Amino acid sequence: MQINMYIVLYRYMGFLAKHGYSGELHLYWVRVSDLDKLVRRFRENGLCVGRHSYSYRLFYKGKVVAGLHLYPGYREASLRLYRVHRDLAEAVRELIIMVIRDVFPDYKIVVKWYPPGNP
Secondary structure: HHHHHHHHHHHHHHHOOOOOOOOOOOOOOOOOOHHHHHHHHHHOOOEEEEEEEEEEEEEEEEEEEEEEEHHHHOOOEEEEEEEEEEEHHHHHHHHHHHHHHHHHHEEEEOOOOOEOOOO
């Protein structure tokens, strides 16, 4: 299992280099239990969550309100809030950020609206 994770990280680093990212990348191990803890914490706070690998889809009141992707090598969480349900996304934005900070306190959180631009 550990060897497979190194292969995935190696391919991920190659992908980033190929697409022009020149930032500093570190190899950090993220326990699956921490990824699952994030799901649990979101659910405890009234959100429905789907997770695949480091990506999450967040639902509130039956509507998709956000996508979240973790980049362990950069200690970064990219939160994409969806404008199609802006009122619901606004209602839970701070809650989502609070939960991420609770589980991954040393991660930088980047918040973006999708699609970009003015509503």
